[in-house]
Amino acid sequence: MTDSIRTVSVVIRGRVQGVGYRLWTQGEARRLGLSGHVRNWADGSVEALFSGPADAVATVLEACRQGPSSARVTEVAVTECAGDAPDGAFAIR
Template sequence: MSDRTRAHVFVTGRVQGVFFRATTRERAAEVGVDGWVRNLDDGRVEAVFEGSEEQVDAMIEFCHEGSSAARVEDVDVEEQPPEGVDGFQIER
């Protein structure tokens, strides 16, 4: 699992109610990355991506764009040690 990396991401902007989580899950399936995504009470979206560096980078890049209706203002990324997450979920 040493080839896996993990990014903990917070996305700020108009990112709730614009299919950001569903689009993130679809993109995660395309990329083959594991993790989860959820809305926060403060209006941000929080996500964790685990996979190869290339997979995780692709998801971080996606977060800068978001869904077609989203307006992303900022993406804050913190690298963490992988925890072995399996699959990709939308958390409530």
Template sequence: MPRRRMIVEGRVQGVCFRVECRREAQALGLAGWVRNRADGTVEAVFEGTAAQVEAMAAWMRHGPPQAEVDRVETVEERSEGLTGFAIR
């Protein structure tokens, strides 16, 4: 099962990015988590089918309407078999 870690830069904190990310991930049936980082970025991990993960990656490139995404770093990883989706 594909797993992708994404770090999103820009105006991504204080704009409901994590809440909307969780909502989108749950709607897609993904497992994983999302969190704010001290450097002002948002980090998220997604596990699911290739199509689910790619759909989420596309959403992360723009985020919710209030966000301004400047850059997205993506790393493919080995699946851990996560269940559910959490805000950390």
């Protein structure tokens, strides 16, 4: 386990809209103490920004590969982010 802060941008593709993916993501991120946000894109994907302890970010990334029970994830693309981490509670946009 590590105390370093990691921030990533993630694009999740598959059947991830209309299945509660954003609400599920918010719950997972808040449970792990992460900040950031999640939102739908017009192309049917979901984008999330996670920031927090590196081990918690790794845990949520692994969870995103499954998502809620009604989701069918086909791809999780992760981009490391530099700069200031977002503050505040994880939000749905």
